[in-house]
Amino acid sequence: MVEYKFPKxxxxxxxxxxxQTEGTFDGDGKGENIWDYWFKEAPEKFFNQVGPADTSQVYHTYKEDIQLMKETGHNTYRHSIQWSRLFPEGTGEVNQVAVAYYHNLIDELIANDIEPFMNLYHFDMPMALQEKGGWMNRETVDAYVHFAKTCFELFGSKVKKWFTHNEPIVPVEAGYLYQFHYPAEINMAHAIQVGYHEMLSSAKAIKVYREMNQDGQIGIILNLTPSYPRDENNPEDVKASVIADAMFNRSFLDPSIKGEFPSELVEIVKELDMMPEIQEDDLKIIKENTIDLLGINYYQPRRVKAKETPVDHEHGPMPDDFFDNYEMPGRKMNPHRGWEIYEKGIYDILINVRDNYGNIPCYISENGMGVEGEEKFRNAEGVIEDDYRIEFVSEHLKYVHQAIEEGANCLGYHMWTCMDNWSWLNAYKNRYGFISVELDKDYKRSIKNSGRWFKKVSDNNGF
Structure with missing residues (x-):
């Protein structure tokens, strides 16, 4: 009996x-990106010193992996085209070995009735471009647009769902504010310029895609983290939540859908005298080239309160100058990861998109539960009994279902991730997959309980 039935x-x-999945191999022609470089320079920063060359080897195992996708109920799958694999130097000659690989991957997905969704930028700046400033440099925008156009030309006859960026706020936060990604700066002016160039590059890629008259859709993937005030009746707490929302959600959500940056954010940036370099026609390009489709990544809420702690002046202005984070008493936690679990957040996002963003077609592009030390849940048959993940996904899906019942234009649900994969500095510390990957057993794959459950959900179009 299916209680929660989803649309056809x-x-x-x-x-x-x-x-995060492909790995690096002799003869693959891949160029160095910021992760390859950073691991070479500082391997001790990476959990268990596992670097990007040792990811889950999908480059060689994609055929077997796609069969596992079928076994776990996939009718769609999102991957990304590595910029440094297609263009080893970020620009210049196309790597034909990479072209063949991505054609083969896409063809194999389609042959197995799994529609490929392809994303263009997933935190993997080619090192040759980073050495010239990366997203700080206006030339990177042009190089990215050329990369995007090349992808559309090569694969656009097969791929009908494109995304310009995955979580563009993350390179801003992690690379230029909080030091989780290379170049690990703490510089708000740089962060603002990086975010602006990412947004401009997205709009320019969308413009190119439309000019090519390919009969698909193009969008962006945003990690939307609702900013809840400590006290909804306290104006200062509410103001803090509005500012946090403008910085971390609406900074990309508004220009992607409405074609303009949020006024609250612009006002703060002007007051800080940190306006990015804006060229003639930039804002017109952003205004006229909004998305067709929104991908929503949701993991946890952001809870904030009015600023109560002293401002840290050591590193100049930071987002944290405008609010404090707030730990809600009695909150539900993922004990294996340290993140709050708040399932209703996914509903609040979808209703916000319905009410304030024209109910644009959207889907849940990531949602998932990371677990450290997951091997302790492996049973005698070698299967990981991750019933906690089944509960996590089903409780979120209930709220997705409710939002759809109330008119939200949500078209799908993708979990992060298909199989356990490498995750930046955390490497394989936290496991997220429907499918287990055992690094010490030649990357052996096995389907977890959640993968078998998800197949039933997909087959029944509900649960």
């Missing part, structure tokens, strides 16, 4: 990325 042709599947 609902997208069931998962998401992953090229740099």
């Amino acid at each position: 042709d609902f997208w069931w599947g998962s998401a992953a990325s090229g740099p």
